[in-house]
Amino acid sequence: MRIVTFGFQTWGRRTLQALIDSRHEVVLSVTHPASESSYKAIWNDSVEELARERGIPVHLTERADEATIDLVKRAEPDIIVVNSWYTWMPAELYAMPPHGTVNLHDSLLPKFTGFSPVLWALISGEAETGLSVHRMDETLDTGDIIVQKSLPIGPTATGTELVLAGMDLIPAALNEALDAIENGTAVWRPQDRAERTYFHKRSEIDSRIDWTWSAVDLERFVRALSDPYPPAFSFYRGRRVEILTGAVSDYRFGGTPGRVVVVDGAAAVVCGPDSFRGGNHALVITALRDADGVDQDPAQFFARGGYLTDSE
The missing domain is CATH 3.40.50.170 (Formyl transferase, N-terminal domain)
Structure with missing residues (x-):
C-alpha cells in the first residue's frame, strides 16, 4: 500500500x-x-x-x-x-x-x-x-x-x-x-x-512528591520518572533535591509526612495517610541529587534530619 x-x-x-x-x-x-x-x-x-x-x-x-x-x-x-x-x-x-x-x-x-x-x-x-x-x-x-x-x-x-x-x-x-x-x-x-x-500532559509540577502518598505509590512514582524524564523532587531546608531511586522500608514509621530521619544507616521519609498512627511504611531514599546537581549519599545528606516539603 x-x-x-x-x-x-x-x-x-x-x-x-x-x-x-x-x-x-x-x-x-x-x-x-x-x-x-x-x-x-x-x-x-x-x-x-x-x-x-x-x-x-x-x-x-x-x-x-x-x-x-x-x-x-x-x-x-x-x-x-x-x-x-x-x-x-x-x-x-x-x-x-x-x-x-x-x-x-x-x-x-x-x-x-x-x-x-x-x-x-x-x-x-x-x-x-x-x-x-x-x-x-x-x-x-x-x-x-x-x-x-x-x-x-x-x-x-x-x-x-x-x-x-x-x-x-x-x-x-x-x-x-x-x-x-x-x-x-x-x-x-x-x-x-x-x-x-x-x-493530561505532564509538566514540572507533576514530578513534585506528595508525601501524603503511600511508600508503595511513591516508590513507583520515583521509578516512573527515570532518566531522561524530569526526576521526582522535593525541597529540603529551602533547596530543591531530586529523589532518583527509593525503596519501601522493611518496618513502619510514624510521625508527620515529609519528616526525614536517618535510622539504621538509611534515610527514611515518613509518608502516607494518617501517618501519625505509625501504621505506614516509609520511603527509603537510596539515590539523591542536590540543588547543585551533585549526587549525594542520602544518609549523610540528611544527617541533621528535618522535613521534605512541597515548596522552598
Whole structure:
C-alpha cells in the first residue's frame, strides 16, 4: 500500500523505520520541526533525518493546515499512519485515504488516552501497559481498535524501560494491522467509552512528591520518572533535591509526612495517610541529587534530619 506518515520524536521514527522495512511504500513523511521544549526534547530521534536519508519526501509543519492536506491529497495514499503527532487532524484529512487513518498509541485503550500513558500507567500501579493500533476519529485516542499488544509492568521496571519496550512492539503490531486492512480481514473493535481514562500532559509540577502518598505509590512514582524524564523532587531546608531511586522500608514509621530521619544507616521519609498512627511504611531514599546537581549519599545528606516539603 501507499502510505503517508504523520509522526514525531523516536516513536514516529521507529514507526517510519518499520514501514520502510515492510513491503509497503512510504510516499510522504509529515513531521514537526525539531523542538527544545522539555518533553518534546526527550526521545527526540529525528523523523525528518530518516526520511531524507531514504529519499522519502518530507513536509515540516506544526499543524495539519491546508497546505498539508493538499500535499497528502496529491500523494494519493491508501492509508495514513500516525504516531506521536501533537496537533489536531481534521476529518477532511484522516478520512481522505480509502482505508482512512490509523494511529498508534502506547497504552491498552480505552485506558490511558491522552499524554505520557506509560508513565501514568506505572504511577497508577497498573499490572500492564502496551500498544494499541486504532482507527482515527474525531476524539483523541477513541477510534475502533484493530490490534493491541500487551506489556507486563514488572516490580522493578522503570518508566524508561517500559517506554523502550513499548517501542519494540511497533513493527509487529503495525504490520499485523496493515496486513489485515489490505487483505480485507480486519476486525475493528469499538472502544467502551465508559471505560476511558484521560491523562493530561505532564509538566514540572507533576514530578513534585506528595508525601501524603503511600511508600508503595511513591516508590513507583520515583521509578516512573527515570532518566531522561524530569526526576521526582522535593525541597529540603529551602533547596530543591531530586529523589532518583527509593525503596519501601522493611518496618513502619510514624510521625508527620515529609519528616526525614536517618535510622539504621538509611534515610527514611515518613509518608502516607494518617501517618501519625505509625501504621505506614516509609520511603527509603537510596539515590539523591542536590540543588547543585551533585549526587549525594542520602544518609549523610540528611544527617541533621528535618522535613521534605512541597515548596522552598
